[in-house]
Amino acid sequence: MDIHSIAEPFDLQKLRRQIPLMSSHANGHPLVYFDNAATTQKPLELxxxxxxxxxxxxxxxxxxxxxxxxxxxxxxxxxxxxxxxxxxxxxxxxxxxxxxxxxxxxxxxxxxxxxxxxxxxxxxxxxxxxxxxxxxxxxxxxxxxxxxxxxxxxxxxxxxxxxxxxxxxxxxxxxxxxxxxxxxxxxxxxxxxxxxxxxxxxxxxxxxxxxxxxxxxxxxxxxxxxxxxxxxxxxxxxxxxxxxxxxxxxxxxxxxxxxxxxxxxxxxxxxxxxxxxxxxxxxxxxxxxxxxxxxxxxxxxQTGIEAISTQEEVLRKKMQTTLQSIDGVELFGDVDNKVPIFSFVLDGIHPYDIGTLLDKQGVAVRTGHHCTEPLWSRLKVPGTVRASLALYNTEQEIDLFANALRKALTMLR
Amino acid sequence: MSSTIEIRQQEIISEFEMFSDWMQKYEYIIELGKELPLIATALKTDELLIKGCQSKVWLHASDASDGCLHFTADSDAIITKGLVALVVRVFDGEKPEDILQTDLHFVKAIGLHEHLSPTRSNGLAGMIQQIKNYALAYQLKQKQ
Missing domain, CATH: 3.40.640.10 (Type I PLP-dependent aspartate aminotransferase-like (Major domain))
Structure with a gap:
């Protein structure tokens, strides 16, 4: 038996029900948790x-x-x-x-x-x-x-x-x-x-x-x-x-x-x-x-490590296309061979401002240098907004994120 | 506490009571950030820098002949800058002893307390501490 997978067919809604925090709210909005590189949310089993x-x-x-x-x-x-x-x-x-x-x-x-x-x-x-x-x-x-x-x-x-x-x-x-x-x-x-x-x-x-x-x-x-x-x-x-x-x-x-x-x-x-x-x-x-x-x-x-990778690849593609379509977004590490972690800046706007306005709309991201200062001094950016997705995130959440980001931009520009 | 400091805090609280949602509130803060007179570039030195992990704040203090302290400040993030503008508005032109006695209650009253949390690390909490440090230092200088 393959140790990495005794998976049933992938059922995203069922999987989300196994993660209690996926149905919570932040600042009056359904939580869109895009800070998975900081820590992932926990399944009921755990x-x-x-x-x-x-x-x-x-x-x-x-x-x-x-x-x-x-x-x-x-x-x-x-x-x-x-x-x-x-x-x-x-x-x-x-x-x-x-x-x-x-x-x-x-x-x-x-x-x-x-x-x-x-x-x-x-x-x-x-x-x-x-x-x-x-x-x-x-x-x-x-x-x-x-x-x-x-x-x-x-x-x-x-x-x-x-x-x-x-x-x-x-x-x-x-x-x-x-x-x-x-x-x-x-x-x-x-x-x-x-x-x-x-x-x-x-x-x-x-x-x-x-x-x-x-x-x-x-x-x-x-x-x-x-x-x-x-x-x-x-x-x-x-x-x-x-x-x-x-x-x-x-x-x-x-x-x-x-x-x-x-x-x-x-x-x-x-x-x-x-x-x-x-x-x-x-x-x-x-x-x-x-x-x-x-x-x-x-x-x-039970989810299957290959199913995790495949599902995250779907999210990676959608998120990358979404970010590329937003005017003024500069994406770092914009390659295909990556996990769904996205670091970006928006022309002249401080990441903290973006992060604050996304948070007010229920979207959790991280802003700052992400403990990699040598990298940012090489890329000549002091810090970025980092949105990081995981298995249980959805394509609808990416749309909610994009709307929240557009709203934040309208307010800041 | 100086009555002008308290009046200014109350003014800010009333201004924010007009806003019905978070967007109006933040649009106003962003506006304040844009309007805050810039600190002179020459003053944006590391000496005047209060470094948060997230955003930076520069604070410059000077004293007038009447024994009052004057502040100019800046931040690299516009929301932080708007909050900085509110803090400067409360403390600018006040006497050191009044500044030291002030409980800055307006921030909580207008629902922006989260920005003062040390975990936010946007430089704002450090700036308020620094204003009090200046006041204390100036008070000691006056006594000498």
Whole structure:
């Protein structure tokens, strides 16, 4: 059976009924939620799972010798197995639960960096990175004396790989790049970059925060060493993230945080560390969240990851055509190979003004620099309006958005 | 609180009571933003900048011989600028001690409190704080 799909024929209205927030209102209008790149809304299955855990199964995991603790541990570990299957990881121990993409990247930058980085080494990032895939590496570079090099980007927000050979060299120890641009939605050519890193003997971390909810991710097919993402961008709970890492590397890396759960034996003279994955999961984790994430995976599996991609492609096309038809819209990352994230400005109008007037009409978007300041200084724009769609959005909502945008423009011009 | 500050707040509240929907209200704010005399380009320095994550506000304060403070301000977003214009209208030409004692209640009364939320990060809350800082600094200077 294909792990990604046990889907029934796609029924959008039925699906929307599974997401309680889809029937809510904002500022007196039906909510049009186009801020899915910030966080996706949650299916009932997830909410029920969270509630079930606290109501019927609440216990700390991995230590209690009692019925409830065993039940909670089993459900927690089942979720890890399901996630390993979803990503096609070799084994469940390669799945580390963290607090989010940011912590996943910090874990690698700190722990891997401590083990592998020395003065003169190089870390390769890209211009389109989110700040959370820049700052941890700057900190690691400062600690180790390594240097940072940056893959440039073209005017459409796609990496320019012309000089990749001179960027990724024998000096490169890590290539840490995003799969999909959070600001633009563009799908980056990570396969080429991973191949170049492999050829140079460098390790690779992929920030998959904006990819994981949109299309199939197979970590073995990608052949990356680490893949980081957040549960809340794949219809899951907030405050929870995943780090996939190859066992050979995770085994070689020192622990990142000390505490309970991650130890084998502790004396004041010496502590020995636990096996994977527990070595990296000090303290009581987000048990309810991890168990509920399994429900989110079930939701995605029942919908079918290919059905998600296909449906979102319909929305992507309609939204792109709609934005292109509005006078004065300048769209960034205006290419076909993208997820439905749209960043735009309107001639001389501040994004905050657009965002405020859309909000008054029930349309939720994000405005600002989207935590990618280097990208905007390259594209010479201080910030944009970002509308980001997901599976459960509709073509009618795109029309409502377009009407609201036109009204805002009339008021502002 | 100075009676003129309170009168001006009441004036603004009455003006906004005339609007029947959000569109009229925002059209008026946008209009105010367009009418606000621009701050001199020379004053749009980083020193006078109050940086919100969303929009920027520049605030310049000067004191007149009568011991009152005068403000000019600007923003890169027109809605923020309209709100800035209202705040300037309330505080301009007032004495430092009156400014310090003012509870800026009109913003909530006209239903625009959301723009003052620190999470909005449009620079407006920072601007009001900065006006009070200027007033405090000027008051201390006078006492010396």
């Amino acid at each position: 909410l029920e799972s969270l509630n079930n855990y606290y109501q019927f199964h609440n216990a700390n995991i991995h230590r209690g010798a009692h019925y409830l603790a065993n039940l909670a541990t089993e459900q927690f570990e089942d979720s890890r197995v399901a996630m390993a299957k979803w990503l096609n990881a070799s084994e469940a121990a390669e799945i580390i639960f963290t607090s989010g993409t940011t912590e996943s990247i910090n874990l690698v930058a700190f722990s891997w960096g401590q083990q592998y980085l020395k003065p003169g080494d190089e870390i390769v990032l890209s211009t389109t990175e989110h700040h959370s895939n820049i700052v941890p590496w700057q900190m690691a570079a400062e600690r180790s004396g390594a240097a940072i090099r940056v893959i440039p980007v073209d005017d459409n927000g796609i990496w320019d790989l012309t000089n990749l050979q001179t960027l990724i060299t024998a000096k490169t120890k890590m290539v840490a790049v995003q799969h999909v641009s959070n600001a633009l939605g563009t799908i980056q050519p990570i396969e080429q970059v991973i191949a170049a890193a492999r050829a140079a003997g460098a390790h690779v971390l992929i920030d998959g925060a904006q990819a994981i909810g949109h299309f199939r991710v197979d970590v073995q097919a990608l052949d990356c060493d680490f893949y980081a993402f957040s549960a809340h961008k794949m219809y899951g709970p907030t405050g929870l993230g995943v780090l996939y890492g190859k066992r050979s590397l995770l085994d070689a890396m020192p622990p990142y945080k000390g505490g309970g759960e991650m130890i084998k034996t502790v004396t004041f003279e010496k502590t020995t560390y636990n096996e994977l994955p527990h070595k990296f999961e000090a303290g009581t984790p987000d048990i309810a969240g991890v168990i509920a994430l399994h429900a989110s995976l079930n939701f995605m599996q």
